[in-house]
Amino acid sequence: MSVGVSLDQQWARIRGRLKDEVGEIAYRSWLQPLSVAGIKGGEVSIVVPTRFMRDWVLTHYADRIRALWAGENPEVQSIDVVVASTSPPPVMAADNDDSDLQVIDEPVAVPPPRPVRPSPEPAYAPPGYGGSAYAPPPYGASDESPTAVASVLEDRTDISAPLDPRFTFENFVVGKPNELAHAAARRVADATAVTFNPLFLYGGVGLGKTHLMHALAWQIRKNDPNRKVIYLSAEKFMYQFIRALRFKDTMAFKQQFRSVDVLMIDDVQFISGKDSTQEEFFHTFNALVDQNRQVVISADKSPSDLEGMEERLRSRLGWGLVADIHPTTYELRLGILQAKADALNANIPLKVLEFLAHKITSNVRELEGALNRIVAHSELVGRAITLESTQEVLHDLLRANDRRITIDEIQKRVAEHFNIRVADMHSARRARAVARPRQVAMYLAKQLTARSLPEIGRKFGGRDHTTVMHAVKKVEELRASDPSFAEDIELLRRMLES
Numbered sequence: 001m002s003v004g005v006s007l008d009q010q011w012a013r014i015r016g017r018l019k020d021e022v023g024e025i026a027y028r029s030w031l032q033p034l035s036v037a038g039i040k041g042g043e044v045s046i047v048v049p050t051r052f053m054r055d056w057v058l059t060h061y062a063d064r065i066r067a068l069w070a071g072e073n074p075e076v077q078s079i080d081v082v083v084a085s086t087s088p089p090p091v092m093a094a095d096n097d098d099s100d101l102q103v104i105d106e107p108v109a110v111p112p113p114r115p116v117r118p119s120p121e122p123a124y125a126p127p128g129y130g131g132s133a134y135a136p137p138p139y140g141a142s143d144e145s146p147t148a149v150a151s152v153l154e155d156r157t158d159i160s161a162p163l164d165p166r167f168t169f170e171n172f173v174v175g176k177p178n179e180l181a182h183a184a185a186r187r188v189a190d191a192t193a194v195t196f197n198p199l200f201l202y203g204g205v206g207l208g209k210t211h212l213m214h215a216l217a218w219q220i221r222k223n224d225p226n227r228k229v230i231y232l233s234a235e236k237f238m239y240q241f242i243r244a245l246r247f248k249d250t251m252a253f254k255q256q257f258r259s260v261d262v263l264m265i266d267d268v269q270f271i272s273g274k275d276s277t278q279e280e281f282f283h284t285f286n287a288l289v290d291q292n293r294q295v296v297i298s299a300d301k302s303p304s305d306l307e308g309m310e311e312r313l314r315s316r317l318g319w320g321l322v323a324d325i326h327p328t329t330y331e332l333r334l335g336i337l338q339a340k341a342d343a344l345n346a347n348i349p350l351k352v353l354e355f356l357a358h359k360i361t362s363n364v365r366e367l368e369g370a371l372n373r374i375v376a377h378s379e380l381v382g383r384a385i386t387l388e389s390t391q392e393v394l395h396d397l398l399r400a401n402d403r404r405i406t407i408d409e410i411q412k413r414v415a416e417h418f419n420i421r422v423a424d425m426h427s428a429r430r431a432r433a434v435a436r437p438r439q440v441a442m443y444l445a446k447q448l449t450a451r452s453l454p455e456i457g458r459k460f461g462g463r464d465h466t467t468v469m470h471a472v473k474k475v476e477e478l479r480a481s482d483p484s485f486a487e488d489i490e491l492l493r494r495m496l497e498s
């Protein structure tokens, strides 16, 4: 039949339209590997390399492909999507628009299934058939790279990551900054029915997200050992997914993840910008939530702030309960230090713990590291822990933790505290209600930053350094004579330092 070439051209045009409509990444993932075997009785046969891809194309793109075909060729009424296999398909190469397209009169011959797991090869490219029709799905952004895939091939451990025995609820110290996240994790762990789904925990580095996730998983396992809980990092999720693609094993991958009672994914920000992993994650997530299975996610930012995440995923992640872990306060740091010192059975003077809680404000991981260092040092040299030895042993860490508080921050905090406008810090107004907070801010700027008096003056509406000196003196006097004023200042200082 002479229509072969025109069918070829039609398919090329349809592919062009699809690419424009769905975008480069989705096109390369799901549509580029498609090829057309022919047309028979008004039905176009489309060949895909895997069953997973067939399911995907049928659910996501079939209607559109059919409509585009009907637009191109009035003869077309339906499409059929079939899985190809190891032998070269009797079709045009998806990437080779010059090849002739055969029109077939027989149903597409579907070659026997390919082995599910070819033996791992060092090379990234999957074994293609005839080197033509199959283009490996792209792995989203550049990080999903051949090297990543290669390293993943070695990793064939259980899908759930091991839980750290130290990360339990019993060992988690609760304070204001983490009380909501802790209560939510406890509720989910002890609930018999799914309450909020997903539970989304977020907070800065080293503030206890992983600890809480593990604690939750331990608790669920303890309450009901039959519940299937999978905990893993988003990074590992991505590697598993890549490996599944690599081995054409995506159905097993899906089944594994979609048959759990509780799915916990840590550090989900890792898949930002990795579009194909996000896509898969999104579907896994939806499938579980639809079946009323519990999903728990952690991240370093709130769902709405996760850049590089697809909008629909971000909004879906925020549907349940979003609980944040705030930076630690002095009290929480001290509480954590005391708990860890007890656990280590170490005899550490309270003033050393207070000193550490005051100085190491970055995160709990560093705080713990500092404690371990001074304990180890004391054991090695056989001397008791003192404030002096602590300062000596930790001098590098302490320097790095010298918080650089800015004058802007001080002005903002003080203005908030006294309920005045930040602009009043710079204004010429002399009313007491404004002038006193301004003096407090100047005083704190002198105490908490390394700025000189003239520099501070400049930041307060170009005031003279003598004005700053006067403010510092005045605040010191008031602190000495008025305990509630002194308390206010102390509170502000702590807030700024935490």
Ligand SMILES: Nc1ncnc2c1ncn2[C@@H]1O[C@H](COP(=O)(O)OP(=O)(O)OP(=O)(O)O)[C@@H](O)[C@H]1O
Residues within 6 Å of the ligand: 167, 171, 172, 173, 174, 178, 203, 204, 205, 206, 207, 208, 209, 210, 211, 212, 267, 300, 336, 364, 365, 368
């Ligand atoms: N409230 C707490 N009580 C006791 N230990 C804590 C607390 N918060 C954090 N930790 C400890 O601090 C360390 C770091 O915590 P974790 O690994 O959970 O942080 P994270 O928020 O997951 O960090 P990252 O963002 O790097 O993944 C752990 O050893 C953890 O046990």
